[in-house]
Each structure stands twice: as structure tokens, then as C-alpha cells.
Amino acid sequence: MSFVGQPIHALHEAIRNKKVSARELTNAFLKQIDAVEGKIHAFNTITSEEALKQADGVDAAIAKGNTIGPLAGIPIAIKDNLCTRGIATTCSSKILQGFIPPYDATVVSRLRDAGAIFLGKTNMDEFAMGSSTENSAFEKTRNPWDLSRIPGGSSGGSAAAVAASEAVMALGSDTGGSIRQPAGLCGIVGIKPTYGRVSRYGLIAYASSLDQIGPLTQDVTDAAIVMNVIGGHDPRDTTSANRPMPDFTQNLSNGIAGLRIGVPKEYFVGGLDTEVSSAITEAINTFEKLGAKPVEVSLPHSEYAIATYYIVATAEASSNLARFDGVRFGYRTEAASDLKEMYQKSRAEGFGPEVKRRIMLGTYVLSSGYYDAYYKKAQQVRTLIKNDFDSAFSEVDVVISPTSPTPAFKIGEKMSDPIQMYLSDIFTISANLAGIPAISIPCGFSGEGLPIGLQISAKPFDEETLLRVAFAFEEATDFHKRKPNLA
């Protein structure tokens, strides 16, 4: 049996029953990376030595008969905007090239404690700004299902690594869809937890009121396992919620008979790709067969989500990214005669075009005289979008939609027009604005063999229902079992 391509829950059993050692498993994944990484370009950094050292630690613990963590010996990858002590963390930006964090993000230290093996750091859109991973200052990551296409973004490296079996699981971050959209386009599972469910300590901030960290996995059970590890209160993140953490694996198989599945009428008009549309219709049929009840709901302010997002997110980004000034860390220009010139040139030379564009937009909407017209206005519309979900969830248990309006597009296709790129996040952005949890799971394939994602969202802090619905769908279908052919 090949261990590469197996989910966490299967590998955990294999390790526990000593069918495979952590070192053997790690070597198998390093070999897989060797074999396919030249085509996929999912990683910015590969940490083979660190990985084997961690694996030996797990094997030693097993040999001593110690109890092992839920991720013991599982080789995983980490998005390159999560701080990893002693391992380069670049945000795929020239401005952070060579930055070695002196501390671990909370999610990273929780993965370490659970016994996970770190294979490396994955490529992303620079500072998580983008929907295709083409905004990386380094490589262009490829979609494992079609190497001429984008893997989605901004967690494109994480999604591609899992889809190409280069890692069992990967962490991503999601500000407007950056976990769910690449998961959908790469045919895997990706969850954005409720805002506050997972600590953001050590996540290099893009838009602090929207950012959440979550797992990209091969199936729903794995997503629940990783949520158990990374979720829960952290005093180091004042916005992390001090709420009880259920065991997310516990109620996965309880079924969805009688559950009300909300279908927003605004999401199924015009512009939607016909193959995506029919995959979602088929998914609704599947839910009905499982005993759930589709209910039409209305999210009347959906059409305003992208405009709202690009004001709120860029405003927060312009403030967060002010810290990159060439003084304490990161890139500093060679060509400055005074301090101000040093700031301005370090930033201009260090940031890529999309990051500069968003800093500029954010600076503009926050500037004196424009604050009320843009930033305050967007925050008010954000309230309306949140209210839409509150009222929908008074009638239904979950809301479904496509994850993306189309399957993966071609590399280069949308790079010249920022607004066209922004529109690819139309279904995912609202969940960040409303703070609710949402998951993308595979629900079909296009005629060209490209994966199609189904998005399910739920009430704040109701990841349990979210995962239960996703698991029921997964059990009734086999889309998640298909793997891309990389031979």
C-alpha cells in the first residue's frame, strides 16, 4: 500500500499500529516532492532536514510507548505567511525574503505539539493579496489538474501541495476566500473557521478583521481533526474567542435528515458557468436524498460584497503593511541618502504591484476627506451583509453556493484587469465580512476534468453543523477520492 495520497485519519492508524514509521512516511513525501515539485511549484521552502529530525522525535516517542498526538508523524505544509521559528517566512514577497521568525505562530506551535512533520512553506499571492497565486514574487504555482491553469489563491501553494499529494494537509489563511477558492479549484477540502475560532498570533496580517487560518485537507474528517488541533482560545490574540471547543470529529456521521439547506436566490442568476451551476443543482438533489430540505433564502446585499471588501480589506492592509519600513526586518534599499527616502524606496522596491495597488487604495479610502465616503460607508454596508446572513440563519441551518463562479482559469488570463480577478471571489467574500464559518468541498468536475467546489456556510461558531453537512455530502459522493494524474 502506498502511503502517499492517504488522508490523516488513515495514516494516523498506520503510524499507531507501526505499519509505517514517521521517518519512512516523511521520506516517502520528500520523494513525492522530488518527483512532482518541478511541475507544481507549490513550495517556497522545503525543510527536509527539519522534517526528518521531527520524524525521528515521533519515532522515538512511539518506541518508548508514549502516547502520541493526533498528527504524530503526519507530513504537512504551512502557508508562507505563518511564522515558523527558525524557518524562512516570506509572504512570497521580496520585502520579507530571508526573514527568519524568532517565534512560532500559535497554530504552528499547536501543530508541533500534535506531532506534525513540517515539510516546508508554501507559495501564495504576495501578502495573501490575490486569487491565483500569480502575485507571488517567486514561482508560478500550477494547478495539479491542468498545469496551464492557476491553482487559485491566495493559498494556492497549500492547495496544490495537498492536491498533488506533496503533503497530507496544509495550513492556509483566508481573508476573502483564500482557503476555500484554491481548495475548490484544486478539488480538495478547505475550511475558513468563524472569525475568532483560530488564533491569528503569528499570522502576518493582511486585513485583521477578516483574516482567519484554516486547514486544506483531502477530506472532511481530516478538516475536523486539524480544527481540533488549531482551534481554541489564545491569550496572545485578543480577538480569539474564549469559547468551548467541541470535538469536531465527534458528530460528523450523525446525518442531516431534517436539516434546512439555504439556497440564496441571488447566487443563481446570470454569469454563473453552466457546468458549475449544474454541479450545484446536482448537489442540492444529493442533500434532498439525504433527507435535508432545500429552502430558498435571500441575501439581498450580496452584490455589494466585493466593493465593500475592497474598501475594508485595503484600508486595513494599508495600516498593517506600514510596518514594513526597512528598519527592523526585511528588505532595505541600497539607494537612500536619508531616512524618508529609505522608507519610500525600500517599500517601492520591496512590494510587488498588487500589494502597492492595495496599499494605495487603502490609503486613499482612509485619507482625510474620504473616510466617511468610503471606509465608513463600507463598514455600514458590511453591517447590512451581516444582517442578511443573520436573517437567513433564522430560517435555515446552512447556506450553500458554488465556491467560485468558474473552474480554474488559465495562467495569465486575469492578470491585466484587477476587477476581473476580484470578481472570482464573489461567493467567498461575504463569509469573511460576516465572520461566519464556511467550507469548500469537491462537488463535481467540468467537461475538461477540472474540479468544482461547493461552499457551505453556517452560523458563527457552528463549525460542527458545517462539518456534519459536508461529511454527509462526502459520504454520498466520491469526488474527493479522485486524484490528478501527474505522471
Place this chain on the structure above:
Amino acid sequence: MPDEYNTPISVEEEILERGRMQISKQQTAQVAKLAQLALGPDEMKQFSEQLSNILTYVEQLNKLDTSKITPTSHVIPLSNVFREDVVTPSLAMEEAIGNAPDKAVPFFQVPKIIE
């Protein structure tokens, strides 16, 4: 803070024509200054066009009457989060400044700011 950072971006330069927002190159230059970005002429031109397009796109929010709507700055109910004022271990000095591009332990080094 020098005055230039508090000067509003001049409104008279903004032409609102057929519903299209137009950000002039001068405005773009002012925003770049506020954002501490030394942009070249090509970038200035490109951003001036792209910002105009994006701001035109977000104009759609003005279709909504939000006069009575409370802004959402944060989605989960949170008041001030306090902790005990207790000293806990933190990074060693060498670690904390270890990533600085120019340093003279225990200081960060920058170009001279006082003549």
C-alpha cells in the same frame, strides 16, 4: 507629524463625469506620499488609471441608504480584553533585532536623521 500628512487630497481635482471616478496623477502622487511609496512615472500612470477603475466600481455602494446603519468594525462582540500586568519571558535582545538589515547591537541602525 509634518503638515503634508494632514492635508486633504484636493477635492477640486476630482472630476465626477458620467458616474466615473477620475483620480488624477497629482492625487495619485499625494496618496503615494502618504503611503510612503516612491513610485516611478509608469507606476504613477498605471495606478492612477486602476484606482479610478476600482473607485468607479465601488461607487455602487452609494445606491444604498445607510444613514441609519451602525458601521461594523468587528464581527464578534468584544469589549476591551484585559490581562494581569505580569512580566513574562520575552525574546532575547539578539533575537528581537536579529532580522534587522542594519544594526549595532542593541540598536537598529538607520541613515542619519539629524545634521
